[in-house]
Amino acid sequence: KGVVIDPGHGGSDAGAVNSRGQREKAxxxxxxxxxxxxxxxxxxxxxxxxxxxxxxxxxDRAARSNxxxxxxxxxxxxxxxxxxxxxxETFATSPVGTSSSNGGSDVKRSDYQRQTNNEQDALNVLLxxxxxxxxxxxxxxxxxxxxxxxRARFVxxxxxxxPSALVEYGFxxxxxxxxxxxxxxxxxxxxxxxxxxxxxxxxQTQPQPEKRLPAPAAPRPAIDTTVSLTGG
Numbered sequence: 001k002g003v004v005i006d007p008g009h010g011g012s013d014a015g016a017v018n019s020r021g022q023r024e025k026a027x028x029x030x031x032x033x034x035x036x037x038x039x040x041x042x043x044x045x046x047x048x049x050x051x052x053x054x055x056x057x058x059x060d061r062a063a064r065s066n067x068x069x070x071x072x073x074x075x076x077x078x079x080x081x082x083x084x085x086x087x088x089e090t091f092a093t094s095p096v097g098t099s100s101s102n103g104g105s106d107v108k109r110s111d112y113q114r115q116t117n118n119e120q121d122a123l124n125v126l127l128x129x130x131x132x133x134x135x136x137x138x139x140x141x142x143x144x145x146x147x148x149x150x151r152a153r154f155v156x157x158x159x160x161x162x163p164s165a166l167v168e169y170g171f172x173x174x175x176x177x178x179x180x181x182x183x184x185x186x187x188x189x190x191x192x193x194x195x196x197x198x199x200x201x202x203x204q205t206q207p208q209p210e211k212r213l214p215a216p217a218a219p220r221p222a223i224d225t226t227v228s229l230t231g232g
Contacts, residue, residue, distance in 0.1 A: 002045025003198055004065040006075040006156060007032040011055030016080035018172040022181065025053065028076040031169070034191035035076075035198075042199060047071070062159035072127055072201060073164040074194070075156050078181065079171040086174040087139065089147035090132035091166040092124035093117040093157045101150035115158035123163035123205065125149065130204075131167060131197030138189055163201075167194065 009015035015024025
């Protein structure tokens, strides 16, 4: 029925901040407004978990999403790590019995605990895939930039009743990517890619109209195929 856009961080939680003065909390809010504008122009209902520079608890973000049945949920973030790391990655909730992508390959006992969002495992991956594919296309010819769809049990994901994904657009800690992110035109491209992924997800998950079979034709009168040998 629509999508809940979650601009990460906010208020006292600035998120990642780099030497260029780029603040994750401001970038995610701006991205949310850009995506909202694109989706609304396509007739999609959009809800934002915050519309100003205020702090919203992680559990409350999921709770706000849960008020909107049959919506999708997309949380927006920018990454920070080593100066060499770059490229987008998109997360879906780890299925039961699997480790998180950043938690090593060993499966822990806690990984077998079913989360609320595990009811949506297949749709979570579809949503993350549709967004990630389009974001990766912004780096043509650079396969290393596509960091792929990953698994995690972030609070905003695992407590969500709706199909959910968390986007990490790129690394503010990478000088080349930070310069790209600083470009308004590039941020618009990222917003358009995200919106295109969401629209593709919606198109694939809409109920299909029931196909009605044509009514059977009325039976035709039987034709007398006997041959008269007497001419009578």
